[in-house]
Amino acid sequence: PFDWDIDWLARSPVSVDAIPDIGENQQIVFTQWPGRSPQDIQDQVTYPLTVSLLGIGKVKTIRSNSSFGFSSIYIIFEDGADWDQSRNKIVERLNSLPSGTLPEGVQPALGPDATAPGQVFWYTLEGYDTEGNPTGGWDLHELRTVQDWTVRDALASAGGVAEVASVGGFVREYQIDVDPDAMHAANIGLSDVFGAIKLSNRDVGARTIEINRVEYVVRGIGFIKSVADIEQVVVKVNDNVPIRVKDIAHVSTGPAxxxxxxxxxxxxxxxxxxxxxxxxxxxxxxxxxxxxxxxxASGLPQKTLADGTVSQVKIIPFYDRTGLIYETLGTLNDAISQEILITVIVIIILLRHFRSSMLIAGLLPLAVLSCFIAMRFFKVEANIVALSGIAIAIGTMVDMGIVICENIVRHLQEAPAEKSRLQVIYDASCEVGSAVLAAIATTIVSFLPVFTMIGAEGKLFRPLAFTKTFALLASAIVAIFVIPVFAYWLYGGKRKPANEKKPRLKRFANLADLIVVLLVAAVLSKYWLPLGPDRGVIASFLFVAVLLILVLAVVMLLTRFYPLILGWCLAHKGRFLMIPLVLIISGGFAWRSLGRGFMPSLDEGSFLYMPTTMPHASIAEAVDVLAKIDSAIKTIPEVKTVVGKIGRVESPLDPAPISMVETVIDYHSKFKRDKDGRIVTDENGKAIRQWRDHIQSPRDIWDEIVAVAKLPGTTSAPLLQPIETRLIMLQTGMRAPMGIKVKGPDLRTIEAVGLQLEQLLKQMPFIDPGTVYAERIVAKPYLEIHIDREAIARYGMRIDDVQNVIEIAIGGKPVTTTVQGRQRYPVRVRYLRELRNEIQELGDILVPAPGGVQIPMGQLVRIEYTQGPQVIKSEDTFLTGFVLFDGKEGLAEIDVVEECQQFLDGKIAAGELILPAGVSYSFAGTYENQIRAQKTLKMVLPLALGVIFLILYFQFKTIPHTLLVFSGIFVAWSGGFLLLWLYGQEWFMDVSLLGVNLRQLFNIHSYNLSVAVWVGFLALFGIATDDGVLMMTYLTQQFKKTEPDTIEQIRRETLAAAHKRVRPALMTSATTILALLPILTSTGRGADIMVPMA
Known part of the structure; x- marks a missing residue:
């Protein structure tokens, strides 16, 4: 998956993205009915379609939005449903709708073969000169024409693209603004205008004719090409005088x-x-x-501006997920590379056998590459979570090589000279082979709960379980079958016992080891830079040296004094057993105090600022608000680009009303980085900082954005990012990570309950009151025209006669579409603007009655102002509204939701919150994934523990031995819970080393007990039993050989056997811990997800 520049190696890389697509299995049915109100759309389109679609198999739920002019229905299928079959089932159901289900002319369509998180590339069209400088000079309608008829089609033809949607600018249309007085004078009705325009816009084909043995294709050219063509259309002939369109209307081109x-x-x-x-x-x-x-690019339109500058349209990306993908992969690439270097250092120092060190270090690249091959074969996407499985497995992967190599070296040193090298290596490998296989089996089985996860958490972490399993299997195969073979080749020559080696040769070997360690440490320091890029390589080298010396010194001291420690423990069993008992009890208390959440957010390097304007705001007002917000945000120095959208993209994937603001804010990284996320330095080797001194985190940038972008008449906005937002909206149907879903019998009741909940939630100490917002559902100004049936009956008119005039004269109605090459433009008929801008003017609109009489509309209708919905949301046909909120910084989502639930339950019990009949509410958000994951773990975790117990039992064949090794799991878990609790204490590790605060260096802060953390704990299953399996296997083998009879003999054999196995046990633990240091200190893109697991 990494974009390594290896020209001579053919590549077939796995699919790559920044994060897994954890969205629902969703299909969209999109239906347009231009000009219709949300209530009309809901009653006549959305509801009947939803009822028809509910019967499709494997449908989990159906959400819908009824907006002005269109309906969006989201069919959420169960996770196991096949994507293509789901689409086919919907198409079959739509094709078999009974006649009369939908209004005439309304045709539902299946949305694109994609989901909203698939929006990976956004761009603008701008004018640039030949030197690459922006010039402007292009009108919005010109750019939109280029986008719709050139750029969109070209990009849609690129491989793998589902849709290219346009946004912004003006769509050109021919506008016929009729004069009712002129029409009345000429005795012309709107139907006459419609018919004349339709009959004046068509081409025909007349097959072919043959002239002088030459065949000619005959065409009748009649499509409208210009305003003049429309003006010349004859509508009617009165007294042999043709009445043209230009005589009764003003014709022009303008924006639709x-x-x-x-x-x-x-x-x-x-x-x-x-x-x-x-x-x-x-x-x-x-x-x-x-x-x-x-x-x-070279074929895009260009023109010469007034000052003589040649300006050409250019495609300028402003959101490109490539950067996020490369930076995320770069973080993982660096972490894995640094882990391998650390592993090499640890092995050389502890094993003190250079050839073995190189043999073990060579295991890692081979196992990692084998893992990539398995990912390609099993179609596992490479993303931050999947590749984290390899990163956190590095230490465990090398453990098996350490165990086998250490045992081979020791046997070669201790075996008699007459014993063949092949036999020694074979015996040494067989001696620990079963222990290695048992350790691998327990680690793989420990991830069984991850494989059983469903929903978003399953999609998120199953790839990690696959990659870690692939990595462990590959490393096991290499360790068991490859390392012994290479060891036979590498350990050639005459064998000598360790005590017969010449001191000079031994000193030379030690010196060579030291030189290699220093060189590897220098390379590690240069690319790791644990102290930060601003401290330089030398300081980082000193820090790495001190850190490794401290950890390895502890390991060496434990190795040396282990017999004394073990002897004391055997002599004072009761006192010693109190230590793990206290640890387990303390871990239980620590676990109860930890917060709970679903998943830490991935730092995407950009924000999505999503406030809303008031529902009554016109599009002109909304545009003004958007411009002020974007201009204000651009003044922040850390912000790179700001591009905002009001309303929707021309795509079924975007149902946003014009009150919704979506501003993508791309900000500079703290230090300048290249495309792979590596820090760029200046000529002095110092990192180039791009943030001001007081800006220390993306949260500080967000706080400045909120401060400058807040405008009167706009709501607050939760802290969101582009991909995160699309996933949240896909999963929950709302634009916030947490909210309350209110269902009721009618919209006004739902809104009233939502407003009550808004006021109550603002009183909660766990909630940021600025983020609480209840949707104003019935707040859009409406102008309703009620037809007086008795009045129209007096004139012999029908409802349709009046409605046609309302629809055409006020709203305007497309008559036909022109064909101008590849371009298509609608032709629209409407009354002159000055005749339809006020209620009084609307009342003066003339309605034709039988007999040629024209009746003012004011005599036939009652016009009144009212309020109605801007968007009608429903779920499984039940009307729905949302109350959005967010917890205060640092609080776990589940804790916030549970506190809110208790608070509202108390208000209901006290009578302060009264729910009307038919109204219910429920909490919604990403926390639901955590709840579901917890339920899965509660069922599957005991099963996994049981399987691990059986594996251990098959290894040792006795219950006491199995229980001894198995108990290590609970001790390890307790230690993990205690460490998480300590991470949340501000005093923990709040010390400096070489002028660097260790708390900041190792990303120490409060972590919620998220699914990512639980996955890290599951990895402890195997790690917790590995050393126990190794030690117990050797003890069992020794007891079989010596068959001790007395307690003294048993104790003596135990000390002797444990002393021989303590070095590989401590080495494996040291490599596992130290290999995680690059992840724990990582600050690059993707570290937010890797660190909690590590």
Whole structure:
């Protein structure tokens, strides 16, 4: 998956993305009904379609949005449902809808073969000169035309692209604004205008004719090409005088009604979004798109501006997931490389056998590459979570090589000279082979609960379970079958006992080991830079040296004094057993005090600022708000680019109303980095800092954004990121990680309950009151025209006669579509603007009655102001509203939700919150994934423990021995819970080493007991039993050989056997711990997810 530059090696990389797509298995049915209100859409389109779709197999739930002019229905399938079959079932159901289910002319369509998190590439179109400087000079409608008819089609042809959607600018249309007085004078109705325009916009084909043995294709050219063509259309002939369109209307080109606006740093813009097809490799698709952009770049339109500058349209990306993917993979690549270097150092120092050290170190690349091959074969996507499985397994992977190599070296030193080297290596490998296999088996089985997870947590962590299993299996195969073979070749020559080796040769070997260790440590220091890029390589080298010396000194001291320690423990069993007992009890108390959450957020390097304007705001007001927000955010020095959107992209994936602001804020990294996420230095070797001194974290940047972007008439916005937001909205249907879902019989009741909950939640000490927001569902101003049936009956008119005039004269109605090459433009008929801007003017609109009489509409209707819904949301046909909120910084999601639940239950019991009949509420959010994961773990964890117990029993064949090794799991877990508790204490590790605070260095802060942490604990299963299996296996073998009879003999044999096995046991523990240090100190992209697991 890493983009290594190896030209001579053919590559077929695995699919790569930054994070797994943990969204629901969702399909979209999108239906347009232009000009219709949300209530009309809900009653006549969304509800009947939802009822029809509910019967499809494996459907979990159906959510829907009824908005102005369109309906979006989201069919959520169960995780096991096949993606393509799901789409086929929906198409079959839509094709078999009974007649009359939907209004005439309304046609539902299946959404793109993609999900919202597939929006991987956003861009704008801008004018640039030949030197690459922005020039402007392009109108919004010109840029939109280029986007719709050139760029969109070209990018859609790139491999793996599901959709390219346009946003911003103005869609051109021909506008016929009729004059009702002129029409009345000429005795012309709107139906006459409609018919005349339709009949004046068509081409025909007349097959072929043959002239002089030459065949000619005959075409009748009649499509409308210009405003003049429309003006010349004859509507009617009165007294042999043709009445043309220009006689009764004003014809022009202008912008069509728009429900989405794009803004870049305070100025309107035009752009688009590329969506990856489901199941495709995002990185490969983006590369395909960039190749297509390079291909069409020279052919994009250009023009000469007034000052003589030649300006050409360029495609300018502002959100490109490639950077996030490369930085995330770069973090993992660096972590794995640094772990291998640390492992080499530890092995050389502790084993003091250079050839063995190199043999063990060579195991790692071979095992990791084998893991990549398995990922490719089993189609496991490479992402931050999946590759973290390899990163956290490095120490465990090398343990097996250490055990086998150490045993081979010891046997070669102790075996008699006449015994063949082959036999010695064979005996040594067989002696520990069963222990290695048992240790591997327990580690693999420990991840059984992860394989059984469902929903988002399963999609998130199953790839990690696969990769760690692949890595462990590969390392086991290498350790058991490859290392003994290479050891036979490497350990050639005449064998001599250790005490017969020449001192000079031994000193030379030690010197060589020291030189190698220093060189590896120097390389490690240069690329690890644990003290930070601003401290330099020398300081980092000193820190690495001190850290390794401290840890390895402890290991060596334990190795040397282990017989004394073990002897005291055997002599004072009761006192010693109190230590693990106290540890287990303390760990239990620590576990109870830990917060709970689903998953730490991945730092994406960008924010998505999503406030909302008031529902009554017009699109002009919304555009003004968006421009002010973007301009204010751009003033922050740490911000790189700001591109905002109001309303929706022209895609079924985006149902946003015009009150919703979505601003993508890309900020500079703390230090300048290259495309792989590696820090760039200046000529003096110092890292180039890009943040001001008081800005220490992305949270500080967000706080400044909130401070400058808050405007009157806009709501607050939760801290969100682009991918995170799409996933949250896909999972929960709302734009916040936490919220309350309110269901009720009607929208006004739901809104009233939501407002009550909003006021109550603001009183909660666990909740940030600024983030609490109840949706204003019935707050959109409506102008309703009620037809007086008795009045129209007096004139012999029908409802449809009046409704046609309302629809065409006020709203405007497309008549036909012009065909101009590849471009298509609608032709719209409407009354002149000055005749439909006020209620009084609406009342003066004339409605034709039978007999040619024109009746003012005010005599036929009652016009009134009212309020109605901007968007109608429902779930399984039940009307739904949301109350959004967020906990205060540092608080766990589940704890916040549980406190809120108790608080609201208390208010209901006290009578302060009264729910009307038919109203219910439930909490929704990403915390539901954590709850579901906990339930899965409660069922599967005991099963995994049982299987591990059986594996250990098959290894030792006795219950007491099995229980002794098995107890290590609970001791290890207790230690983990205690360490997590200590991480949350501000005094823990709050010391400095070489001028660096260790608490900051090792990312020590409060961690919630998330699924990521639980996955790390599951990894402890195998690690906790590995040393026990190794030690107990050798003890059992020694007891079989010596068959001790007395307690003294047993104690003596125990001390002797344990002393021989303590070095490999401590070496494996040291490598496991030290190999995680690069992850624990990692600050690059993706570290947020890796650190809790480590």
């Amino acid at each position: 009604l728009r429900r989405g606006v794009f803004d870049k740093e305070g100025a309107e813009a035009v752009g688009g979004v590329v969506v990856v097809r489901h199941g495709e490799n995002p990185l490969k698709v983006i590369q395909n798109v960039k190749a297509k952009i390079a291909e069409i």
